[in-house]
Amino acid sequence: MSPSPRADVNVDVCIVGAGPVGLNLAYQLRRFSSAPISATPDSPPISVHIVEAHPKPVQESFGRAVTFWPRSMEILSQMALADQIMQQCVAVRSSAAYNAKGEEVFGRGWSFVEGIEDTRFKFASVLRQKFVEDIFRAELVKLGVKVSEMCKFVDLTVDDSVEVGGRGRVKAKILDSSYGEAREYTVHCRYLIGCDGSRTLVRGAAGIESEGDRTEDKWVRIDGVLKSTTMPKPRSYGAIESPLYGNVLWIPLDHGATRIGFAMNEERRKLYDELNQEVFVQEAKLSVKPFDIEYERVDWASVYSVGQRVAKNFWTKQSVFLAGDAAHSHSSGAGQGMNAGMHDAVNLGWKLALVLTGVLKKEVLETYTLERQLNASKLIKYDEDISVLVSGRLPKDWRGDRTEDPNIVLGKILQEAKGFNTGLTIGFEPNIAVSRDDSKEDASLVAKRTIIPAPAIAGYRAPDVQVLTPALWESVWLHTLMTNLARFHILVFAGTSTTAKGGFSGLKQGVQKNAHLKVERVPGTAQSNGVHTNGSSNPEARRWPVDFVTILPEKVGNAWFELGTDPLGKVYYDVDGGDAYQRYGVEVDSGAVFIVRPDGWIGARFALESNELMEDIDAYLGGLLHR
Structure with a gap:
């Protein structure tokens, strides 16, 4: 049947x-x-x-x-999900590049892996x-x-x-x-x-429709467990500059395996009637010369054409x-x-x-297309140059010295694009979800957006910084307080000036008056929080998914000492030295307010001392969310 x-x-x-x-x-x-x-x-x-x-x-x-x-x-x-990945991954914090003689050369290959900053994850996972x-x-x-x-x-x-x-x-x-x-x-x-x-x-x-094409380049990738190798640093992200195979990739993999990748030019391909696993193993051994490798087992091997395409x-x-x-x-x-x-x-x-x-x-x-298509196009253009250099040639439109070593140029480009490679400087242009005026106060900061650390402005990642918990004064990373549950987070950096304190008081009053932003009190306490409900006594009110976090410039015995009232949402203190305020570009006196989107990018920044602060917040969120 x-x-x-x-x-x-x-x-x-x-x-x-x-x-x-x-x-x-x-x-x-x-x-x-x-x-x-x-x-x-x-x-x-x-x-x-x-x-x-x-x-x-x-x-x-x-x-x-x-x-x-x-x-x-x-x-x-x-x-x-990161904890589960970290349980199994290889955390690679170092790189190693070798010339054709097997001599280590510094500042080339994947050297940008070393010295990653402005993040907890200072490694390749x-x-x-x-x-x-x-x-x-x-x-x-x-x-x-x-x-x-x-x-x-x-x-x-x-x-x-x-x-x-x-x-x-x-x-x-x-x-x-x-x-x-x-x-x-x-x-x-x-x-x-x-x-x-x-x-x-x-x-x-x-x-x-899509744009782009494929090249004649063929790349081999082979994953397996090595029985032995003379590679000096087999647990680093490696590059071997081979005269025959271009810039050979060496990656330490999970579960004791290693990936080797290289360009296989037409001359090499013509040597074989069929390209199979046996050929890939033989070629891999030649590609890593002057080092030796012996395989215990091969998990996977393949050859593929290199190309770049992006949907319109x-x-x-x-x-x-x-x-x-x-x-x-x-x-x-x-x-x-x-x-x-x-x-x-x-x-x-x-x-x-x-x-x-x-x-x-x-x-x-x-905004999905507006934000991601532009970044994908940048990646495609970047990858076109990278793929040619990896294959051992200079790009056709290379404006530098045509006699320069492609391996050196590759190292320079990878290093210059460190922010893009790590993803830490990927940003978006202004749109209804990114409130930024590039012609005014943000102009000078926008000019620095591709530099690590990228400025904390709308359209760019909300920096992950350490803050202190109340009472215990234990450090916690800010990103862990902003779990992605499709909710916006409003970070209130409280200022110390009289005007800033007045701004905080006005903000709190404005929030309490607006049903869609109103925070609830935790039962049995005087502490307010914006987590989960943002409830309203009005059953017809449209609830907005917004949580508040208040950050004070220094640790105190209780937030009331500094604010004269309860904070908005949960409260945390900046660490000694004011790392959080400095990284977000906030003056301790004046404070500031950031709206962080659910995906962790800053949607808007406002002055805490502004008389229109509540209206500005309401206008930004109201442009996105139903009332």
Whole structure:
């Protein structure tokens, strides 16, 4: 008796592709809707259907991405996932570059790995993609979501007669081969997200064009456990400058493995009738010369063409999104693939969750393309140069000395792009979610935005700094106080001047008068907090997902001593020396107010002493959230 065909599915979101990006988005949507972010308390959790064309064992046969850079780890930390990654990853804090003679040369290769600053994660977190996916999948099961494997996306249609965000506006045809005989079913959804990799079918079905091309370069990647090696620093992020293979990549992997990567030019490829694992092992041994390696086992090996493509738009018909390699594909030369995908996912996740739960205005979804497409285009241009240099050549449009060693140029470019590589200086231009006037007071700071540490201005990452807990005076990282549950955080840096204290008092009064921002008191205490409810005595009031954190410039016995009243939300003290105030560019006398978006980027900054402070906060949030 043959199995019954799968019934059609009706969900809020269909996600195509169960790699790290698709899994991340599914995790966020389910996790966020389990938290109290909905406009109505009894709203059901966001329903998600995630499909993957390949079974997990086949997926694991792909080597794929291995490195998370610091900003990605910050993102994952605020999603409560970083600890699991750190339990398994190799934390790489050092680099080593060697010339063709095997002599160590400094300041080349991956030297930017050393001296990473302005973050807790001062290292590269190396964990192979299959283990990352295991972590996501396990968390999704806890949230009631299971990946539908061997279910291939075929096509989609968007019904324009259904309002944007309406149920069944998007219909996706899926071919289910999980029972042997392929059977087609339809997913009816409000939104669809294509996370199906560089060979995406969603992009074509959605009618989204892309730009870019592939080169003739072929790169080999081989992962395995070494029985022995004469590589002097095998647990560093390594570069070997080979005359035959370009800049050879050496990465220490989890579970005792090592990745070796190199360009295999046409002359080398012509030596073999077939490119198989035996050939890759032989070539890998030659690529690391003058060092020797012997393999105990090979986990994965592959050769692929190098290319760069970016979609002209990351969404269409206000209903279909692209994320990860489906939106932008590039070489692995700078190790940005999985990281760029994480940035896509964290940017889209909170916006879509809050739209689906009726809290956020649909117009905010436009900022996903505005913010991520521009950064992806920058990555593509950067990667074009990196991939050529890794292959041992200077870029065609190189304006420097044409006789310069490509390995030296590569080291310089990687070092100059340190902020971009680590993700710590990735920012966004002004839009409805980024309130910044580049022509006024922010102008001088915007000019420094690509320098580590990037200034604490709207459109850029909220710095992670240490503050002290009340009473115990124990240090805690600020990011740990701003967990990503699709909620905004308003950081109030209290000033010491009379005007600033008056501004704080006025802000508190304004918050108490505004039902959508009102904070509740913790039962049995006088302490107020903005966590979870932002409740109002008015049952018709629209609740905004906003939490307050007050930071005092120095430690005191109780916040009342400094403020003369209860703080807004929870209170913390700056460490001795005023690191938090300094890093955020806040004068101790005047103070300041920052609105931090759920994804950890600053949305707006306001003067605490401003007479229009409450109106400015209300205007920013009111432009995004339904009243």
